[in-house]
Amino acid sequence: MIRHIACRRSWPAFEKKLLFVLSCGGLVEHALRKVRDASDDFTAVFAFGAPMLDIGRISRHFASTILDYHIFGQETLWKAFERTAKPEVMHHTSVYLGEGGKVHRMRVASVRHRPNGEDARCCDQPAKYQRRHRDGRCIYRCLQAHHPKGRPRTFYVRLEEGTSKDGGCRSIGGRGQLRCIIELCDSNR
Numbered sequence: 001m002i003r004h005i006a007c008r009r010s011w012p013a014f015e016k017k018l019l020f021v022l023s024c025g026g027l028v029e030h031a032l033r034k035v036r037d038a039s040d041d042f043t044a045v046f047a048f049g050a051p052m053l054d055i056g057r058i059s060r061h062f063a064s065t066i067l068d069y070h071i072f073g074q075e076t077l078w079k080a081f082e083r084t085a086k087p088e089v090m091h092h093t094s095v096y097l098g099e100g101g102k103v104h105r106m107r108v109a110s111v112r113h114r115p116n117g118e119d120a121r122c123c124d125q126p127a128k129y130q131r132r133h134r135d136g137r138c139i140y141r142c143l144q145a146h147h148p149k150g151r152p153r154t155f156y157v158r159l160e161e162g163t164s165k166d167g168g169c170r171s172i173g174g175r176g177q178l179r180c181i182i183e184l185c186d187s188n189r
Contacts, residue, residue, distance in 0.1 A: 015043075016043045016070070016071060017041075017042045017043050018042060018043060018044050018045075018046070018066065018067075018070075018071075019038060019042045019044070019045045019046070020046045020058075020063055021035070021045065021046065021047040021048070022048070022053060022055050022058065023047070023048075023053065024048075024050065024051055024052060024053055025048060025049035025050050025051055025053070025093065025094070026051065028047040028048065028049060028096060029049070032096075032103055032185060035047050035096060035098040035103055036098055036101060036102065036103045038098060039098030039099050039100060039101055039102070039103070040100075040101055042098075043077065043099070044077055044097060044098065044099045045096075045097070045098035045099075046062070046063075046066070046095065046096065046097060046098075047095075047096040047098070048093045048094070048095055048096065049093050049094035049095070049096065049105070049107070050092055050093030050094075053093060054092055057088060057089070057092055058089065058092075058093070060088075061084070061086055061088040061089045062084050062089045062095070065080065065083050065084045065086075066080050066081070066084060069083055077097075077099065081095075081097055081106070081182075082172050082182075084106075085106060085172055085173060085178055085180045086178070087178050090106070090107070090108045090178060090180055091108065094106065094107035094108075095107075096185070102184060103184070103185040104182050104183065104184055104185065105182070105183055105185050106172075106180050106181070106182045107180060107181055107183075108178065108179070108180055109160075109171060109179050109180055109181040110178075110179055111129070111132065111138055111159065111179060112129040113126065113129070115138050115157045115159055116157065116159065116160045116169075116181060117169075117181040117183065120138070120140045120157055122140070122142035122144065122147070122153075122155065123142055123144035123146065123147055123148075124144075125142070125143065125144050127140035127141060127142050127143070127155070128140060128141045128142075128143050130154070133156065136158065136159055137156040137157060137158050137159070138156065138157045138159060139154060139155075139156055140154070140155055140156075140157065141153050141154050141155075142154075142155070159171070160181060169181050169182060169183035169184065170182050170183075
């Protein structure tokens with residue numbers, strides 16, 4: 001589909017070429033390699049991970065933000081991408097960014113429920129957030145009545161706080177703001 005749209009042409013008159021893949025997340029997850037390959041033909045490829053994508057919401061809150069800040073405002077792609085981390089978008093879907101042959105995924109990572117983009121769980125149930133330790137770890141407690149005896153109910157999760165765009169993951173947003181994680185995806189599938 002992407003090859004059909006792009007036709008492997010180059011458009012020399014356009015400095016910034018963006019592709020928004022408005023489809024459900026199932027297609028994106030199975031075609032992550034295609035998103036990575038398309039990022040060679042475009043400045044950036046944006047795709048979404050929601051099982052049922054709300055195109056109106058994405059157009060209104062995501063695409064308009066990218067166009068406003070990156071195309072018209074001349075901000076860097078990464079700065080505009082970080083500006084899209086709004087509750088209207090991030091509570092609906094994770095966002096994939098293909099750029100320069102790499103694919104990154106941005107998803108919600110609230111300290112209380114999803115500290116590193118994944119639910120804090122114990123015994124196949126969400127754990128209760130207790131507090132944040134001085135060293136940056138978050139403390140959670142298992143509330144399951146049938147928790148295994150001899151195994152501690154309290155556990156720690158170290159928050160990913162990196163700042164690198166190239167490797168690993170990094171977090172954006174701080175106290176009082178929506179916290180998100182941007183991570184490099186393994187797109188060699």
